Amino acid sequence: MSTAPGRTSHAKAILDPELYSKLANTSVLLVGAGGIGCELLKNIVLTGFGKITVLDLDTIDISNLNRQFLFKKKDVKQPKALVAAQTAAPFNPNVRIIPIHDNIKEPQYDIHWYQQFDMVLNALDNLDARRHVNKMCMAAQVPLVESGTAGYLGQVQPLLKDTTECFDCIPKPTPKTFPVCTIRSTPSQPIHCIVWSKSYLMGQLFGEDEDAIEELDDAEKQGENSQEIETLRKEAQAFKTVRQALRNKNANDAAKLVFQKVFNADIKNLLIMADMWRSRSPPIPLDYDAILDGTFKAPTHTKANGTAAPNMNANGNAVASGSGTNTNGSAASSTSTSANNNGATTSLKDQRTLTLKDNLELFISSTDRLAERLRNGEETISFDKDDDDTLDFVTASSNLRSYAYGIEGKTRWEVKEMAGNIIPAIATTNAIIAGLIVLQALHVLKKDHTKLRNVYLQFKPAVPLSAIRLSQANPECGVCRDTYAPLLCDPARTTLGEVVKGVMGEEWGEREVSVYEDKRVLSDPDWEDNFESTLESLSVTRGKFLSIVDEEGEWATISLAIANLPPNYPRPLPVENEDGVIDLAPTPKKPRIEPAASVLMRRLEERQSPSKRRRLEADGLVVMDGPDDVLDSGEVAGVVGVDQGGASEVIVIDDD
Numbered sequence: 001m002s003t004a005p006g007r008t009s010h011a012k013a014i015l016d017p018e019l020y021s022k023l024a025n026t027s028v029l030l031v032g033a034g035g036i037g038c039e040l041l042k043n044i045v046l047t048g049f050g051k052i053t054v055l056d057l058d059t060i061d062i063s064n065l066n067r068q069f070l071f072k073k074k075d076v077k078q079p080k081a082l083v084a085a086q087t088a089a090p091f092n093p094n095v096r097i098i099p100i101h102d103n104i105k106e107p108q109y110d111i112h113w114y115q116q117f118d119m120v121l122n123a124l125d126n127l128d129a130r131r132h133v134n135k136m137c138m139a140a141q142v143p144l145v146e147s148g149t150a151g152y153l154g155q156v157q158p159l160l161k162d163t164t165e166c167f168d169c170i171p172k173p174t175p176k177t178f179p180v181c182t183i184r185s186t187p188s189q190p191i192h193c194i195v196w197s198k199s200y201l202m203g204q205l206f207g208e209d210e211d212a213i214e215e216l217d218d219a220e221k222q223g224e225n226s227q228e229i230e231t232l233r234k235e236a237q238a239f240k241t242v243r244q245a246l247r248n249k250n251a252n253d254a255a256k257l258v259f260q261k262v263f264n265a266d267i268k269n270l271l272i273m274a275d276m277w278r279s280r281s282p283p284i285p286l287d288y289d290a291i292l293d294g295t296f297k298a299p300t301h302t303k304a305n306g307t308a309a310p311n312m313n314a315n316g317n318a319v320a321s322g323s324g325t326n327t328n329g330s331a332a333s334s335t336s337t338s339a340n341n342n343g344a345t346t347s348l349k350d351q352r353t354l355t356l357k358d359n360l361e362l363f364i365s366s367t368d369r370l371a372e373r374l375r376n377g378e379e380t381i382s383f384d385k386d387d388d389d390t391l392d393f394v395t396a397s398s399n400l401r402s403y404a405y406g407i408e409g410k411t412r413w414e415v416k417e418m419a420g421n422i423i424p425a426i427a428t429t430n431a432i433i434a435g436l437i438v439l440q441a442l443h444v445l446k447k448d449h450t451k452l453r454n455v456y457l458q459f460k461p462a463v464p465l466s467a468i469r470l471s472q473a474n475p476e477c478g479v480c481r482d483t484y485a486p487l488l489c490d491p492a493r494t495t496l497g498e499v500v501k502g503v504m505g506e507e508w509g510e511r512e513v514s515v516y517e518d519k520r521v522l523s524d525p526d527w528e529d530n531f532e533s534t535l536e537s538l539s540v541t542r543g544k545f546l547s548i549v550d551e552e553g554e555w556a557t558i559s560l561a562i563a564n565l566p567p568n569y570p571r572p573l574p575v576e577n578e579d580g581v582i583d584l585a586p587t588p589k590k591p592r593i594e595p596a597a598s599v600l601m602r603r604l605e606e607r608q609s610p611s612k613r614r615r616l617e618a619d620g621l622v623v624m625d626g627p628d629d630v631l632d633s634g635e636v637a638g639v640v641g642v643d644q645g646g647a648s649e650v651i652v653i654d655d656d
């Protein structure tokens with residue numbers, strides 16, 4: 001394909017020539033090739049970012065096609081990263097796109113790997129992956145542009161270590177939770193029954209064989225009604241029998257057994273506790289055979305004050321609300337959810353109001369299908385909005401429960417939205433956000449930090465965008481306030497003691513420190529049993545962080561990012577010992593380059609001065625596990641980044 005002048009003329013005209021030529025040598029990592037990712041990949045390819053690595057763990061689903069326009073129907077089930085790269089590559093032949101079909105959390109994407117990029121652009125859909133990439137970017141000192149959309153709302157946030165706050169500086173709200181007893185005994189809204197079905201009932205029947213007793217003990221400690229807890233304990237015991245029936249090839253009435261236990265016996269047990277139903281409407285035990293043969297006559301649901309419960313029609317059927325309101329109370333557009341592209345027939349079927357008998361029949365058929373899957377070797381099955389068997393089961397069982405409690409029913413469509421926490425995905429929102437990401441990325445590239453903005457797309461037609469100056473880091477942040485250093489070592493041979501003593505140097509014995517990997521304590525001032533253990537035996541391996549925390553709080557936490565040794569690192573030779581066993585010989589010693597701790601020590605002494613401290617944090621420290629580890633200059637540059645100012649220093653752990 002020819003490089004016609006027209007292809008680049010717009011980008012050249014908009015960007016100044018210097019920036020445009022810089023783009024060609026810019027290497028970016030794009031994490032996520034979904035809704036935002038597809039738009040963004042197109043943008044950065046057309047803008048002319050020279051080298052783009054696009055990483056996504058997923059394959060293409062038919063429901064992605066309405067907005068992830070780099071994919072076509074023929075690509076369904078293919079890796080997103082691969083197809084996105086193939087489709088976008090011809091947009092600009094001057095750009096090199098490297099696709100990776102993988103989880104960004106895999107250990108090979110270590111600090112060293114991140115440092116090859118000039119910046120990282122996140123186009124993810126979950127908190128866990130976002131927090132992971134944030135931490136890696138903070139450790140590797142690589143600028144990150146974070147983004148997200150929810151319906152008509154969106155946000156773009158540039159995050160630079162020591163310049164702005166990081167993604168974790170402000171704790172994120174945790175998803176809404178419900179008290180255990182509301183879910184287990186006293187639901188009052190459809191969502192309570194849906195959560196019960198997908199998180200509790202599915203787990204009890206099709207999940208791992210766990211003891212639910214602990215959760216109940218906790219609930220009791222938190223002051224929940226002890227008689228009620230006792231009833232729930234009995235309920236948990238009875239689950240064992242139905243679990244066995246579901247897995248037994250000869251049991252053909254497993255669905256009925258589950259029904260009898262959950263919608264009849266358990267409810268009868270709860271009714272015994274008269275106290276519980278003084279101020280609320282008691283549930284109704286359901287009758288399997290009577291519902292199937294159409295003779296089931298439910299007693300009228302009455303509240304304590306004698307009024308009829310809402311949303312029950314004359315035939316005793318639960319009535320779907322049809323309101324299209326999701327769990328958060330926000331309106332869910334029926335035309336824009338990712339689930340809405342299975343064709344009109346499915347949509348109609350899914351949006352149909354289900355009668356009590358419909359729900360029971362759906363309950364029987366879905367329980368049978370799930371039981372069959374268990375009998376065919378699936379060990380556990382959990383809810384997945386795109387797994388029809390589980391969606392049918394959750395729809396039917398939550399509606400049956402709603403019926404028993406006099407709560408309105410929901411259509412399969414509504415249950416999918418509520419149980420799957422589906423927030424409408426709007427292609428235009430993704431496109432606007434992807435455009436804003438590029439603008440922020442260009443400021444990052446120009447190092448024009450005063451122009452960086454936290455940009456919000458809001459549901460205000462008069463002011464759709466608001467751009468806010470970036471906040472400073474939260475001094476208490478446990479992620480971006482740490483002092484990071486890459487630790488290049490062989491975790492199978494390096495011991496915890498070597499690392500800690502090496503880093504502490506002369507301060508060892510003077511200063512009391514504790515050592516952590518994530519939330520695990522590996523040593524504290526009075527407990528050093530792990531010092532002789534190798535990092536590998538302590539599961540401190542590539543991609544993880546070893547944190548050394550000063551008990552006095554005078555030193556910033558030192559977080560060592562475990563990375564691979566460079567390819568030129570001398571490997572130990574296998575030697576035979578006197579018993580004829582092949583041992584790995586220790587690496588031969590060479591003179592130490594510098595006493596292990598003095599470099600770090602000097603810098604930590606300087607940490608009272610903010611500017612010096614920033615310098616320390618900006619420097620990379622290469623901590624090696626033996627005195628032979630002389631890196632060539634290229635490797636050193638590769639480890640700490642080339643434009644961080646000043647030569648990096650190599651710390652050698654003294655293992656004498």
Ligand SMILES: Nc1ncnc2c1ncn2[C@@H]1O[C@H](COP(=O)(O)OP(=O)(O)OP(=O)(O)O)[C@@H](O)[C@H]1O
Nearest residue numbers: 032033034035056057058102103104124125129338
């Ligand atoms: N840990 C991870 N590693 C790599 N890619 C990830 C990771 N977590 C999420 N992603 C990817 O981020 C992308 C987010 O895109 P998007 O929000 O459009 O989600 P989706 O899964 O495509 O759509 P939907 O959730 O609406 O069905 C997805 O393609 C997803 O595979």
Ligand SMILES: [Zn+2]
Nearest residue numbers: 166169477480
């Ligand atoms: Zn932070």
